[in-house]
Amino acid sequence: MVTAFIMESEHSKDSKSDPANSKFYDEGADYWAKIEPTVNGMLGGLGYLNNGDIKDSERFLKGVFKTRKSLESSYALDCGAGIGRITKNLLTRFFDKVDLVDQDPKFVAEAKNLLSSNEKVGEFYCSGLQEFSPKEGKYDVIWMQWVLSHVTDDDLLELLKRCSLALKPGGLIVIKENCTKGEKEDVDEDDSSITRPFKGFMDVFAKSGIKVLKYVKQKNFPTDLYPVWIFALDPHPEQL
Numbered sequence: 643m644v645t646a647f648i649m650e651s652e653h654s655k656d657s658k659s660d661p662a663n664s665k666f667y668d669e670g671a672d673y674w675a676k677i678e679p680t681v682n683g684m685l686g687g688l689g690y691l692n693n694g695d696i697k698d699s700e701r702f703l704k705g706v707f708k709t710r711k712s713l714e715s716s717y718a719l720d721c722g723a724g725i726g727r728i729t730k731n732l733l734t735r736f737f738d739k740v741d742l743v744d745q746d747p748k749f750v751a752e753a754k755n756l757l758s759s760n761e762k763v764g765e766f767y768c769s770g771l772q773e774f775s776p777k778e779g780k781y782d783v784i785w786m787q788w789v790l791s792h793v794t795d796d797d798l799l800e801l802l803k804r805c806s807l808a809l810k811p812g813g814l815i816v817i818k819e820n821c822t823k824g825e826k827e828d829v830d831e832d833d834s835s836i837t838r839p840f841k842g843f844m845d846v847f848a849k850s851g852i853k854v855l856k857y858v859k860q861k862n863f864p865t866d867l868y869p870v871w872i873f874a875l876d877p878h879p880e881q882l
């Protein structure tokens with residue numbers, strides 16, 4: 643069932659059970675290669691979540707803009723962008739320019755197609771986040787949503803460092819991800835993903851030394867799904 647990535651899984655394991663990295667990434671890529679390039683495909687068959695997701699993200703962004711005027715109308719990067727659902731429905735409404743990165747060539751091709759008439763869309767990159775280095779000093783907001791369960795803790799830590807360098811002064815990283823309800827991560831071998839508990843994210847953020855500026859829980863999602871949290875990270879609070 644394609645919804646496995648977003649449904650509360652029954653395969654809880656402890657944090658020592660990570661598969662070998664290359665197998666983990668290859669199997670994730672194999673899974674996404676079989677998924678149709680549609681909004682429904684991006685949302686694990688739960689396309690009806692799109693509106694509520696975008697609405698809450700919009701509320702979150704507006705809240706952030708109240709205290710960070712410099713972020714309005716600036717440059718964003720959509721990480722694990724898939725077919726560009728978030729770029730289209732959210733980011734290009736708030737930013738002057740948006741770049742996208744995803745590991746799946748078919749999704750990147752469809753994103754290019756769907757966004758071809760949108761002048762606010764900039765570059766498309768086809769790359770796994772574990773090996774992607776965004777250009778230094780380019781972005782005001784780096785958005786990562788529903789992709790980090792496909793990135794190991796060690797690689798996430800390194801990715802956060804590279805993203806920090808890619809931000810302009812005052813820039814933020816926004817992460818919106820499923821979290822397990824308890825303290826354990828869930829390993830899903832069907833789509834090769836590891837869903838972290840809320841604390842798992844906080845531990846990685848603490849290790850990175852990056853300040854967590856704000857976090858809120860997605861409202862009004864079905865209760866049988868994983869809770870979804872949005873985090874705003876501020877790597878350079880001293881530059882404000």
Ligand SMILES: C[S@@+](CC[C@H](N)C(=O)[O-])C[C@H]1O[C@@H](n2cnc3c(N)ncnc32)[C@H](O)[C@@H]1O
Pocket residue numbers: 667670671674684685686721722723724725726727728743744745746749769770771772787788789792793
């Ligand atoms: C659940 S979809 C979400 C897409 C988009 N963020 C959205 O919310 O509509 C997950 C996306 O992550 C991408 N992905 C999976 N593993 C990745 C990785 N290691 N690096 C970059 N993208 C990855 C998939 O190709 C897919 O497009």
